[in-house]
Amino acid sequence: MASTPAGIARLLATPDRIALFLDYDGTLVPFQEDPSRALPGPGLLPLLDRLAVPGRFEVAIVSGRSAEDLRRLLPGRCHLLALHGALYVDPDGRALDRVDLDACRAAVREVAEACARLVASIPGTRMEDKGAALALHTRGCERRDERRAVRRFLDASRGAVPGGLLSILRGSRVIELKPARADKGSAVLWLAKRFGRDWFPVYLGDDRSDEDAFRALQDRGTTIRVGPARRTSHARHRLADPRAVRELLELMASTAGPVG
């Protein structure tokens, strides 16, 4: 297992074509109490542009965020797997629903209002309505308030889950009602297949939902968990934090050149 940017960069020097799958929050940028303030910062956008060398790297962002949100944060030419992979947007902006998002939107509408009403009074909570998904962020909460907010969120969402259209996902101080048939593992395999067999997949992520992708890529590609060591992780390698991720991407970009 490698755990330094230089060590991982050395391992990635061999493949000719790398499909780079990147989670956003906690991986590319540090967490913020208010997710709308988790901005890419001045260095990241040019770095991703430098990495987008045709024939050498494909860059895909894999996130629970909505596609609009991701495009606002990262206006460059990345592939987007938004809403945990439920929605794909290609670098030219063409969108493809990978699950029945209209049905999900209708089901989310039914619980969004109740959730907002039940949770809004709890200090530090933040509801995020993403249309086909609904997230409760609790990074700003005292732990006791967080438990109360999560209970109420689960109460309000209970009726929407048994139909099989939506499911509950718990992440790092966020709980979410999201399309049940979307997960980062199947999304990454799907996009890797579109890229083709001569593209070597590399996945970086920090959260529980990223473990689906680590498992999906166990037999091919390279997986890197961002954050403190965790024995239960399925990732092959580890980096400490978004700063180390940035360092790795810099090293990769410095060796990037068109395939001759």
Ligand SMILES: [Mg+2]
């Ligand atoms: Mg994350």
